[in-house]
Amino acid sequence: MKAFIKLEDVTHVYSNGVAAVQNVNLEIKEGEIVAILGSNGSGKTTLVKHFNGLLKPTSGRVLVNGMDTRKEKIAKISSLVGYVFQNPNHQIFLPTVREELYYGCKNLKMPREEVEKRVRKAIEIFELDGLLDTNPFDLNYSKRKEIAMASIMAISPDVIVLDEPTTGQDHRGCKRVLDLVRLLHSHGHIVVLITHDMQLVGELNCRVVVMNRGKVIADNQADMVFTNHELMEIAGLQPPQVTELASNLPYLNKEKTYLTIDSIIQWFKNKKKNSRVEGVNIATGTRS
Numbered sequence: 695m696k697a698f699i700k701l702e703d704v705t706h707v708y709s710n711g712v713a714a715v716q717n718v719n720l721e722i723k724e725g726e727i728v729a730i731l732g733s734n735g736s737g738k739t740t741l742v743k744h745f746n747g748l749l750k751p752t753s754g755r756v757l758v759n760g761m762d763t764r765k766e767k768i769a770k771i772s773s774l775v776g777y778v779f780q781n782p783n784h785q786i787f788l789p790t791v792r793e794e795l796y797y798g799c800k801n802l803k804m805p806r807e808e809v810e811k812r813v814r815k816a817i818e819i820f821e822l823d824g825l826l827d828t829n830p831f832d833l834n835y836s837k838r839k840e841i842a843m844a845s846i847m848a849i850s851p852d853v854i855v856l857d858e859p860t861t862g863q864d865h866r867g868c869k870r871v872l873d874l875v876r877l878l879h880s881h882g883h884i885v886v887l888i889t890h891d892m893q894l895v896g897e898l899n900c901r902v903v904v905m906n907r908g909k910v911i912a913d914n915q916a917d918m919v920f921t922n923h924e925l926m927e928i929a930g931l932q933p934p935q936v937t938e939l940a941s942n943l944p945y946l947n948k949e950k951t952y953l954t955i956d957s958i959i960q961w962f963k964n965k966k967k968n969s970r971v972e973g974v975n976i977a978t979g980t981r982s
């Protein structure tokens with residue numbers, strides 16, 4: 695697959711001298727879901743702000759669909775790569791939900807019917823029908839976060855970058871993020887998400903880029919990363935609880951990494967069908 699975003703030896707040094715991203719080489723390809731993991735302060739947000747030109751590299755080069763972000767207008771790059779801020783208060787500024795949802799599309803000077811179609815879709819997915827005349831700042835944080843996601847989604851950029859989308863969300867909100875990532879992916883968008891939510895990454899079992907102190911220290915499929923204990927330790931990460939549990943359960947297939955409860959349930963169902971675990975105490979692995 696073609697690389698849509700390409701980082702060539704990118705370093706970013708803030709004006710206070712902090713080298714938040716150091717010598718990163720990375721390609722994000724069409725059709726991908728990529729999770730960016732790492733402890734707080736490891737440089738994840740600084741890295742992804744380079745994807746849509748919000749930040750420019752101090753040295754190195756970022757190419758988006760072949761365009762150098764240092765040379766191209768930011769409006770052009772952000773129509774291709776949408777960034778949903780970690781904190782919705784940094785993104786939302788209009789007095790009604792409706793205006794917020796229309797803002798991005800209007801800026802792109804799309805035909806009216808197309809704008810209407812895209813905004814309608816976002817309203818439907820996030821169930822915002824009853825809130826269109828509300829001031830986003832009268833809503834709770836979690837709903838405001840969804841409005842931030844909906845307004846970027848309405849622009850329908852090729853790449854959607856979600857910065858900690860499930861932080862501060864309740865169970866329903868987290869489920870909605872998972873569904874949204876799958877939906878965007880199925881519609882051909884590239885999805886990049888920064889997250890501490892290992893359950894979400896487990897559900898997606900997507901490509902994972904691990905950052906530590908401004909550097910990329912791993913780039914692999916989630917199940918490969920989650921079972922690399924040394925790497926997880928260095929990056930200050932913990933695999934999903936279910937993966938830990940599964941590695942301690944006897945009789946599960948030890949060749950496989952279990953990232954979701956569903957995958958374990960499926961294993962037991964298959965085994966039961968083949969009636970091989972009859973008479974086995976699942977918790978202890980002993981035969982009765």
Ligand SMILES: Nc1ncnc2c1ncn2[C@@H]1O[C@H](COP(=O)(O)OP(=O)(O)O)[C@@H](O)[C@H]1O
Nearest residue numbers: 708710712714733734735736737738739740741
């Ligand atoms: N605007 C800024 N000015 C100066 N330093 C910053 C700025 N934003 C982030 N940093 C520093 O850069 C490093 C990486 O931060 P950040 O990219 O926000 O990491 P993460 O998203 O992984 O938590 C941290 O040391 C942080 O304090």
Ligand SMILES: [Mg+2]
Nearest residue numbers: 738739740780
């Ligand atoms: Mg961050």
